[in-house]
Amino acid sequence: MKKVVVLGAGYGGLKTVVELQKKLRGEVAITLVDQNSYHYEATDLHEVASGNLPASKILFPIADVLDPKMTTFIQDHVDKVDIEKKTVELAKHEPLSYDYCVFALGFVSETFGIKGAEENSLPMANVDQAEAIRDHITAQMKDYRQTKDENNLKIIICGAGFSGIELAGAVADGRKRYAELAGVRPDQIKIEIVDASKRLLPMFDDKLADYGVNLLKKLDVNITTEALIQEIQPGVVLYKGAGDEDGAPLHKISGNTIIWTTGVSGSPIVAESGLQARRGRVMDSAHLTAPDHDEVYMVGDDAAVMPPDGKRPYPTTAQIALSMANYVAKDIAARVKGTSRPGAYTYKSLGTVASVGNTRAFGVAMGHSTKGYPASVVKKMIMNKSLLETGGVKELLAKGRFDLYH
Ligand SMILES: Cc1cc2nc3c(=O)[nH]c(=O)nc-3n(C[C@H](O)[C@H](O)[C@H](O)COP(=O)(O)OP(=O)(O)OC[C@H]3O[C@@H](n4cnc5c(N)ncnc54)[C@H](O)[C@@H]3O)c2cc1C
Structure with a gap:
């Protein structure tokens, strides 16, 4: 056989x-x-x-x-x-x-050989790594109660590709919970995205990409584009700006949670x-x-x-x-x-739909662009379809996303 x-x-x-x-x-x-x-x-x-x-x-x-x-x-x-x-x-x-x-x-x-990225940032490529990020954020929020260090409240996402954008949306949804852990107001939790490109989300047309970026901005996510990351030090992202001369001092963004989603x-x-x-x-x-x-x-x-x-x-x-x-x-x-x-x-x-938190999404499905809450329903249906394909009806019923009404 x-x-x-x-x-x-x-x-x-x-x-x-x-x-x-x-x-x-x-x-x-x-x-x-x-x-x-x-x-x-x-x-x-x-x-x-x-x-x-x-x-x-x-x-x-x-x-x-x-x-x-x-x-x-x-x-x-x-x-x-x-x-x-x-x-x-x-x-x-x-x-x-x-x-x-x-x-x-x-x-x-993939760190692309960027100095310090492996040692000083958190990747998100499997379940253990995702849980490590969650535990790190939780620990930072709890630490804030003692340290009162604003860097404990900052979450920096390096790389605004598909997974970086989806992560930013999910983290924005978690803001209220993080704030309770830290004992602060939700608006004190700062979320930053740093990316080398000028135009984010190249898989979508200008209109959809702008829509996605604006969704994040409305959720008070700060987006820095044209930022060529040169090094990650503990708690600091160092980058070269678009028009910077070679050898000019690097820009810095500090925060105690640095997540690496520049690519795989x-x-x-x-x-x-x-x-x-x-x-x-x-x-x-x-x-x-x-x-x-x-x-x-x-x-x-x-x-x-x-x-x-x-x-x-x-x-x-x-x-x-x-x-x-x-x-x-x-x-x-x-x-x-x-x-x-x-x-x-x-x-x-069949198209690509990106989520921005639980109830917002945007993208193209079956040739039609979709945005906002209806897009988040489409996204959950897409995820349910792939769950059905690997796990069958039993896993779909147990693990599927049916939280469609809000
Ligand atoms: C945050 C995020 C959001 C995404 N969103 C979308 C989306 O909306 N739509 C979409 O289509 N794609 C999306 N993707 C991409 C998608 O997840 C990947 O393209 C897909 O998982 C690849 O499938 P795969 O079968 O190649 O590998 P995987 O699904 O990664 O499976 C690989 C398997 O190999 C096992 N494995 C790895 N190395 C070893 C080893 N050495 N020995 C034994 N076992 C090993 C792992 O445990 C795992 O079970 C997203 C990815 C991320 C990270």
């Missing part, structure tokens, strides 16, 4: 397993490996980081969706894939051999395994396999897929990870059954 090893139980990995279980009942032996016993909805990490949702609300046990007759789950850290020997090396288990390997180890925070790259295990990658992403073949290794599939944030115009790879999202997983399961099923493989992978985005 052919052996399929799936690495990572995020959107791409878990969806691949769910689909393979349906398509190849009893025809393959699947092994799924993840370092956690749970799947988490990475698109909701900012809700945990802000303390608005407990982590338990965005995760469910991986075992819940596995068919034990077909799939073995191993909780372990993937150290490396030996592409030539077709084996996967794990931290605490014997190596696994495979006929097909699906690489779906997701993303890590694919898993470092991709390069450890000797695969040719840029920022941890392998340029996929038409069948979503690694070049020269038709038995190694690369999905989600570990892959780069070029649209027909060939200009820039599609942005890495949960939506494309799920779509790739569907395709990979079809392709593996065809190869196992000996039928003809599907044509080249194609992708059509």
Whole structure:
């Protein structure tokens, strides 16, 4: 019986397993490996980081969706894939051999080598990191009662990409709670976003991007653009302004909570395994396999897929990870059954909606722009759809977002 090893139980990995279980009942032996016993909805990490949702609300046990007759789950850290020997090396288990390997180890925070970013700021790329941010904010607010240091009340978000904007909105929603912990008025909690770009949110047209930025401004989030971050020191962000001469003194923003959301790259295990990658992403073949290794599939944030115009790879999202997983399961099923493989992978985005807290959002869904409260309902429906795709009806009912009426 052919052996399929799936690495990572995020959107791409878990969806691949769910689909393979349906398509190849009893025809393959699947092994799924993840370092956690749970799947988490990475698109909701900012809700945990802000303390608005407990982590338990965005995760469910991986075992819940596995068919034990077909799939073995191993909780372990993937150290490396030996592409030539077709084996996967794990931290605490014997190596696994495979006929097909699906690489779906997701993303890590990217510091771009900026001095002090790793040591002095908090990344938000998994549940542990999101909980660490929440605990840090809580501790700072409590400390304020003793120190009366205004920096305890300041939350700085470095990077105003999609996740930075969503985090700022969620943190703004948490303001009242933080203020109670610190014993201050909500308006004394200061939220700052710092970003290198002049025009934020490039995935949206000018009107929508302005709408999103203004939503945050109305929530009293201070946004500094054209700020090239040079260094993070403990409690200080140092940046070069747009027109500054080289060598001019750097600008400073201080605050005791500095969160790093400038960008992500694919898993470092991709390069450890000797695969040719840029920022941890392998340029996929038409069948979503690694070049020269038709038995190694690369999905989600570990892959780069070029649209027909060939200009820039599609942005890495949960939506494309799920779509790739569907395709990979079809392709593996065809190869196992000996039928003809599907044509080249194609992708059509259903749109992108960014939340700004629980009841506000903006974006494009099914070709239509959407804003404000209705957009927040659309956003929750999108999240529920991906939860349904990985976890099925049981997890949707247990963990879905049905808080639609306010
Ligand atoms: C705050 C935020 C908001 C976002 N919002 C959206 C959105 O609205 N819409 C959207 O489409 N996308 C959004 N994204 C992007 C989306 O979350 C990612 O593109 C998506 O999670 C990628 O899916 P994946 O399957 O590649 O990896 P992931 O979902 O990250 O899963 C990777 C899995 O691999 C496991 N793993 C990693 N390394 C190892 C190892 N060495 N050994 C064992 N296991 C390992 C992890 O535990 C995890 O379970 C958002 C991301 C963030 C951070």
